[in-house]
Amino acid sequence: MQEQSLIGAFEAPPQDAARAFRAALEAxxxxxxxxxxKGGQAPAPVSEAAASLLLTLCDPETPLCLxxxxxxxxxxxxxxxxxxxxxxxxxxxxxxxxxWTALQPITNFLIGTPEYPDRSTTxxxxxxALSQDGATLAGPGIKETATLALPDIEPFQMNHxxxxxxxxxxxxxxxxxxxLPRSTRISxxxxxxxxxxx
Amino acid sequence: xYVAVKGGERAIDNAHAWLAEERRxxxxxxxxxxxxxxxxxxxxxxxxxxxxxxxxxxxxxxxIKQSRGDLIEAIFLIRAYRTTLPRIGHSEPVETDTMACDRxxxxxxxxxxxxxxxxxxxxxxHRLLDFKLMAEGELPAAAEGEPRLEPTPHxxxxxxxxxLIQGEEHAEVMPPDLTREPLELPANRAxxxxxxxxGDEGFILSMAYSTQRGYGxxxxxxxxxxxxxxxxxxxxxELGFAIEVGEVELTECxxxxxxxxxxxxxxxxxxxxxxxxxxxxxxxxxxxxxxRSLRSxxxxxxxxxxxxxxxxxxxxxxxxxxxxxxxxxxxxxxxxDFQSExxxxxxxxxxxxxxxxxxxxxxxAE
Amino acid sequence: MSDYNFAYLDEQTKxxxxxxxxxxxxxxxxQVPFASREMPMPYGWGTGGxxxxxxxxxxxxxxxxxxxxxxxxxxxxxxxxxxEKTAEIAVTEKTREATVIQTRHRIPEEPLTEGQIxxxxxxxxxxxxxxxxxxxxxxxxxxxxxxxxxHVKLYEDIAKHGHIATSYAYPVKVEDRYxxxxxxxxxxxxxxxDMAAIQLFGAGREQRIYAVPPYTKVVSLDFEDHxxxxxxANHPCDLCGAEHTYxxxxxxxxxxxxxxxxxxxxYCAERQAEGHRGRLSPSENIxxxxx
Numbered sequence: 001m002q003e004q005s006l007i008g009a010f011e012a013p014p015q016d017a018a019r020a021f022r023a024a025l026e027a028x029x030x031x032x033x034x035x036x037x038k039g040g041q042a043p044a045p046v047s048e049a050a051a052s053l054l055l056t057l058c059d060p061e062t063p064l065c066l067x068x069x070x071x072x073x074x075x076x077x078x079x080x081x082x083x084x085x086x087x088x089x090x091x092x093x094x095x096x097x098x099x100w101t102a103l104q105p106i107t108n109f110l111i112g113t114p115e116y117p118d119r120s121t122t123x124x125x126x127x128x129a130l131s132q133d134g135a136t137l138a139g140p141g142i143k144e145t146a147t148l149a150l151p152d153i154e155p156f157q158m159n160h161x162x163x164x165x166x167x168x169x170x171x172x173x174x175x176x177x178x179x180l181p182r183s184t185r186i187s188x189x190x191x192x193x194x195x196x197x198x
Numbered sequence: 199x200y201v202a203v204k205g206g207e208r209a210i211d212n213a214h215a216w217l218a219e220e221r222r223x224x225x226x227x228x229x230x231x232x233x234x235x236x237x238x239x240x241x242x243x244x245x246x247x248x249x250x251x252x253x254x255x256x257x258x259x260x261x262i263k264q265s266r267g268d269l270i271e272a273i274f275l276i277r278a279y280r281t282t283l284p285r286i287g288h289s290e291p292v293e294t295d296t297m298a299c300d301r302x303x304x305x306x307x308x309x310x311x312x313x314x315x316x317x318x319x320x321x322x323x324h325r326l327l328d329f330k331l332m333a334e335g336e337l338p339a340a341a342e343g344e345p346r347l348e349p350t351p352h353x354x355x356x357x358x359x360x361x362l363i364q365g366e367e368h369a370e371v372m373p374p375d376l377t378r379e380p381l382e383l384p385a386n387r388a389x390x391x392x393x394x395x396x397g398d399e400g401f402i403l404s405m406a407y408s409t410q411r412g413y414g415x416x417x418x419x420x421x422x423x424x425x426x427x428x429x430x431x432x433x434x435x436e437l438g439f440a441i442e443v444g445e446v447e448l449t450e451c452x453x454x455x456x457x458x459x460x461x462x463x464x465x466x467x468x469x470x471x472x473x474x475x476x477x478x479x480x481x482x483x484x485x486x487x488x489x490r491s492l493r494s495x496x497x498x499x500x501x502x503x504x505x506x507x508x509x510x511x512x513x514x515x516x517x518x519x520x521x522x523x524x525x526x527x528x529x530x531x532x533x534x535d536f537q538s539e540x541x542x543x544x545x546x547x548x549x550x551x552x553x554x555x556x557x558x559x560x561x562x563a564e
Numbered sequence: 565m566s567d568y569n570f571a572y573l574d575e576q577t578k579x580x581x582x583x584x585x586x587x588x589x590x591x592x593x594x595q596v597p598f599a600s601r602e603m604p605m606p607y608g609w610g611t612g613g614x615x616x617x618x619x620x621x622x623x624x625x626x627x628x629x630x631x632x633x634x635x636x637x638x639x640x641x642x643x644x645x646x647x648e649k650t651a652e653i654a655v656t657e658k659t660r661e662a663t664v665i666q667t668r669h670r671i672p673e674e675p676l677t678e679g680q681i682x683x684x685x686x687x688x689x690x691x692x693x694x695x696x697x698x699x700x701x702x703x704x705x706x707x708x709x710x711x712x713x714x715h716v717k718l719y720e721d722i723a724k725h726g727h728i729a730t731s732y733a734y735p736v737k738v739e740d741r742y743x744x745x746x747x748x749x750x751x752x753x754x755x756x757x758d759m760a761a762i763q764l765f766g767a768g769r770e771q772r773i774y775a776v777p778p779y780t781k782v783v784s785l786d787f788e789d790h791x792x793x794x795x796x797a798n799h800p801c802d803l804c805g806a807e808h809t810y811x812x813x814x815x816x817x818x819x820x821x822x823x824x825x826x827x828x829x830x831y832c833a834e835r836q837a838e839g840h841r842g843r844l845s846p847s848e849n850i851x852x853x854x855x
Contacts, residue, residue, distance in 0.1 A: 013575055014569055014570035014571065014575060014578075015570060015622070015623050017575060017578070017579075018570070018571070018578075018620075018621060018622045018623070019622050019624075021578075021582045021619070021620070022620065022622055024582075024586065025582075025585065025586065025589065025620070025681075025762065026762075028586055028589050028590065029589050029762045029775075029777040029778060030678075030777070030778060056579070056582065057579055057582060057583055057586075058579070059576055059579050061378075061576075061580065062583070094583075113707075114707035114708070115703050115704065115706075115707045116597075117587075117591050117594055118584070118587035118588075118591065118594070118596045118597075120587075122586070139739075140592045140739055140776075140777040140778075140779070140780040140781075141589075141777035141778050141779060141780065142779060143760075143778075143779045163591075163741070164591045164594060164741060164742070168586070168587075168590045181589060181590035181591075181777075182590055182591070183590060183591065183592060183739065183777075206636045206637055206638040206640070206641035207636075207641045207645070209638060210638055210641060210642060274602070274606070277602035278602045278603060278604045280602070281577075281601040281602045281603075282568060282569075282572075282574060284574060285576075377599070377601075378599050379599045380597035380598055380599050380600070380771040381771065382597065383699055383700050384700070510697075510698055510699060510700065514699070519602065519606075519607060520607045520769045522606065522607075523606030523607030523608040523609060523611070523769060524607055524608035524687065524769055525608070526606060526608065526609075527606065527607075527608030527609050527687070530609065530631070530639050530668075531631060531632050531637055531639075532632075532669070532748075533632055533812055534632045534633060534669045534670055534732070534748075534749075534750055534810070534812070534827055535669060535731070535732040535733075535748050535750065537750070537797065537810075537811070537812060537813055537827075538731035538732045538750035538751065538752070538796075539731050539732070540813065541731065541795060541796060541797055542727065542729065542731040542795075545727070545795070546725055546726070546727055546729075549726060
């Protein structure tokens with residue numbers, strides 16, 4: 001086991017996790033808003049925001065899917081030591097971590113069942129940066145409309161069309177987080193290639 | 199004069215101080231100690247451990263003392279304590295085949311290998327108040343025998359050899375944990391058994407009784423009832439093998455029920471199963487009957503509308519902590535909702551009065 | 565209480581509850597099953613709300629707890645003390661100052677704002693439960709969006725009584741999809757549910773969590789010819805004179821004399837402090853006596 005996997009947990013787990021959860025809650029409850037989420041440090045290229053979110057929501061009861069450059073031995077070790085989440089494929093993941101490209105196709109993930117729409121995957125999409133300069137959002141959590149830079153448009157629209165089934169998204173970059181639940185309606189054609197982490 | 203429910207905080211503090219005084223009772227009478235409760239009210243302790251889902255006689259005794267002997271309150275204290283404990287790991291399934299039996303009886307055979315052992319039972323006592331117990335005194339020692347060293351085989355295993363009784367599949371998957379996952383229906387048997395073990399003794403007893411009286415008849419015999427200690431083992435990952443971490447006293451009951459067979463299966467006996475902490479045999483037998491009753495669907499026998507055949511009914515209503523909490527919450531203020539109801543009733547009454555007045559005016563005019 | 569974790573619950577339990585809350589936010593009005601834990605207060609006394617609050621509270625939060633709209637009812641006091649002890653957070657009776665508000669049976673009169681969380685204690689989360697006792701059936705009805713039974717029930721009320729005979733826990737439809745129980749708030753409060761704050765609902769005994777994000781469409785069920793009527797007692801508050809608040813009726817003498825006062829004690833006190841007076845305000849009585 002790498003020494004790296006022994007560090008990067010929250011300093012004061014109950015308090016730090018509570019603050020991180022509130023950021024995640026506000027982000028998902030108000031799509032288009034961007035929040036600070038801090039305290040977790042995982043091996044590169046995992047952002048501080050994504051590491052904090054994993055520490056806040058994941059444990060041995062949540063199968064996790066690592067995709068692309070986010071599936072490294074160092075990251076697996078870190079997760080084994082800090083979180084204990086079993087590493088699985090997309091078809092049985094409660095959470096998934098990767099860049100937008102690496103997570104494709106998102107239709108591989110769980111969308112829940114009509115009786116249990118909550119049995120779906122939450123995708124943590126690592127971005128280069130977060131910005132409100134982008135697609136127009138409407139729906140629960142949004143007073144009239146909001147905007148958020150998204151790595152794509154159509155897959156999110158198709159995901160919304162499944163409502164109340166579907167996956168939910170978090171976008172993370174540095175210490176910032178934004179959320180996009182399946183309930184959000186998306187319009188606009190702007191695709192920001194530049195926001196994709198590489 | 200307007201007296202609202204003010205000063206809630208002081209009222210609560212005062213009520214609790216009074217409760218503490220009442221709990222202690224007359225101070226000229228010696229205070230009960232926790233070991234006294236543990237040793238002398240052991241059956242109450244056992245019930246609290248079983249329905250509290252925590253094997254700790256000292257804590258159960260403390261809970262009984264704290265709750266002034268209200269066992270449901272004591273179970274609640276134990277449950278609330280248990281839920282704060284970190285989960286370090288889980289034990290291997292206990293092997294009741296290796297139980298050191300203090301009591302072991304079978305109603306289906308006159309005698310069985312391992313013998314019928316009555317043990318410390320109320321059975322065959324005459325229920326006459328023993329006034330000697332009002333005075334303290336030394337007891338004559340009970341006779342002692344040689345402990346049986348070899349394991350005591352399960353009675354149902356004899357029937358098993360003949361194929362007369364349905365075998366039980368060895369579960370390959372990890373059973374769900376009722377205390378960690380929400381109850382989902384239909385429930386599998388492991389989940390049902392957990393719910394029944396935790397369930398209220400009185401409720402499970404009445405459900406079992408109802409099956410005997412014809413509400414979902416299932417003709418149970420006590421194939422075997424055994425009470426004794428078993429070792430609890432836990433696998434330590436660093437060692438790679440299981441080590442004994444302690445022992446618990448259990449009551450296990452297996453009932454044997456006649457099953458007429460179906461189109462695909464010949465007639466065979468089926469089983470009901472009960473397992474509880476300590477000596478709690480009324481509960482274990484009741485549980486076995488209800489378990490068998492809830493298996494009707496999977497055994498392919500007729501499912502009636504009887505309560506004991508209804509998984510949702512039994513599982514959603516057997517937990518006395520849930521039941522007592524919800525029942526007693528109607529003591530809490532509900533005046534906001536009641537006000538809303540009063541307004542509606544007044545409005546509807548006013549409308550009826552208005553309509554009647556209107557029609558009488560009309561009649562007078564005609 | 566240093567023997568217990570921050571906000572009482574262990575971290576693994578909080579994570580489980582937090583995941584359920586987020587699913588609730590993603591699917592507004594859908595009841596997410598969660599493995600409710602035994603709490604040190606009885607089921608039916610707010611264990612669901614307490615677990616949701618415990619999973620949300622940060623050290624910086626200011627908590628307000630109300631029961632029947634009042635901060636000083638015994639169960640509100642008991643829950644507030646519990647969090648003061650286990651989370652060492654600030655508490656308040658002022659709606660405006662609170663960041664997390666746990667409530668039983670009321671929505672505060674003061675409009676809630678962004679950044680606030682309203683946590684409801686829910687006894688029976690299933691709006692269809694009294695029409696269909698089986699969970700396996702009601703779950704199917706939600707899955708198929710099959711709410712005919714509810715409309716039939718409401719329509720039967722109208723046929724029989726000329727009114728929809730539900731005055732509290734009045735069912736709502738959330739974002740045109742799920743029929744939801746708003747908890748036993750008076751129907752007077754239903755229109756407030758389209759609000760700026762996050763609304764979270766916890767049902768401990770029934771093991772369900774659900775949510776309404778800010779600015780979410782919440783519509784009380786009704787019929788075109790029988791529109792929803794959020795009525796209340798037709799009186800002003802006898803202490804602060806408010807005509808727009810939900811009122812408690814208090815019997816004040818042996819002859820059955822009564823007064824009407826705001827159920828929201830904080831709102832009423834604030835109005836009185838601002839100089840608003842009602843029919844039975846103490847100072848007015850003194851003035852009247854002097855006349």
